[in-house]
Amino acid sequence: xxxxxxxxxGSIYNTGVDSVLTEFSRAVNAFKCWVEFQLAIKEKNSxxxxxxxxxxxxxxxxxxxxxxxx
Numbered sequence: 061x062x063x064x065x066x067x068x069x070g071s072i073y074n075t076g077v078d079s080v081l082t083e084f085s086r087a088v089n090a091f092k093c094w095v096e097f098q099l100a101i102k103e104k105n106s107x108x109x110x111x112x113x114x115x116x117x118x119x120x121x122x123x124x125x126x127x128x129x130x
Contacts, residue, residue: 061097068093087122094118 065072065082068089074081084090097116105113 064093064096064100067096087120090120094120 061080062072068084069086070082070084070089070093072080072082082090082093084093097118101114101116
Protein backbone atom coordinates (compact mmCIF):
# COMPACT_ATOMS: atom_id res chain seq x y z
CA UNK A 61 0.00 0.00 0.00
CA UNK A 62 2.86 2.40 0.77
CA UNK A 63 4.14 2.16 -2.81
CA UNK A 64 0.69 2.74 -4.30
CA UNK A 65 0.04 5.76 -2.08
CA UNK A 66 3.39 7.26 -3.05
CA UNK A 67 2.76 6.50 -6.75
CA UNK A 68 -0.48 8.52 -6.54
CA UNK A 69 1.23 11.42 -4.73
CA GLY A 70 -0.36 10.66 -1.38
CA SER A 71 0.87 10.51 2.19
CA ILE A 72 0.18 8.06 4.98
CA TYR A 73 -0.59 9.96 8.17
CA ASN A 74 -1.57 7.27 10.60
CA THR A 75 -2.08 3.54 10.88
CA GLY A 76 -4.02 1.49 13.38
CA VAL A 77 -4.60 -2.17 14.00
CA ASP A 78 -6.90 -2.41 11.01
CA SER A 79 -6.84 1.03 9.41
CA VAL A 80 -4.71 3.43 7.38
CA LEU A 81 -5.31 7.18 7.14
CA THR A 82 -3.95 8.71 3.95
CA GLU A 83 -4.18 12.09 2.28
CA PHE A 84 -4.21 12.94 -1.42
CA SER A 85 -4.37 16.39 -2.96
CA ARG A 86 -6.96 15.17 -5.48
CA ALA A 87 -9.83 12.72 -5.04
CA VAL A 88 -8.99 11.11 -8.37
CA ASN A 89 -5.58 10.07 -6.98
CA ALA A 90 -7.24 8.46 -3.97
CA PHE A 91 -9.59 6.58 -6.28
CA LYS A 92 -6.74 5.40 -8.53
CA CYS A 93 -4.84 4.17 -5.48
CA TRP A 94 -7.93 2.28 -4.30
CA VAL A 95 -8.44 0.62 -7.71
CA GLU A 96 -4.80 -0.46 -7.98
CA PHE A 97 -4.82 -1.77 -4.41
CA GLN A 98 -8.02 -3.76 -4.98
CA LEU A 99 -6.57 -5.30 -8.16
CA ALA A 100 -3.40 -6.27 -6.30
CA ILE A 101 -5.42 -7.88 -3.49
CA LYS A 102 -7.60 -9.74 -6.02
CA GLU A 103 -4.47 -11.13 -7.69
CA LYS A 104 -2.97 -12.12 -4.33
CA ASN A 105 -6.19 -13.85 -3.28
CA SER A 106 -6.28 -15.86 -6.51
CA UNK A 107 -2.76 -17.18 -5.88
CA UNK A 108 -3.29 -18.27 -2.26
CA UNK A 109 -3.80 -21.94 -1.50
CA UNK A 110 -6.01 -21.38 1.54
CA UNK A 111 -9.72 -20.61 1.52
CA UNK A 112 -9.46 -17.27 3.32
CA UNK A 113 -9.39 -14.16 1.17
CA UNK A 114 -8.13 -10.74 2.22
CA UNK A 115 -10.75 -8.02 1.83
CA UNK A 116 -10.53 -4.26 2.38
CA UNK A 117 -13.01 -1.41 2.44
CA UNK A 118 -12.17 2.16 1.50
CA UNK A 119 -13.77 5.46 2.38
CA UNK A 120 -13.01 8.71 0.60
CA UNK A 121 -13.78 11.91 2.51
CA UNK A 122 -13.53 15.10 0.53
CA UNK A 123 -13.89 17.40 3.55
CA UNK A 124 -11.31 19.12 5.68
CA UNK A 125 -9.78 17.20 8.57
CA UNK A 126 -9.51 19.03 11.88
CA UNK A 127 -7.46 17.75 14.80
CA UNK A 128 -8.52 18.77 18.30
CA UNK A 129 -6.09 20.97 20.21
CA UNK A 130 -5.60 19.98 23.83
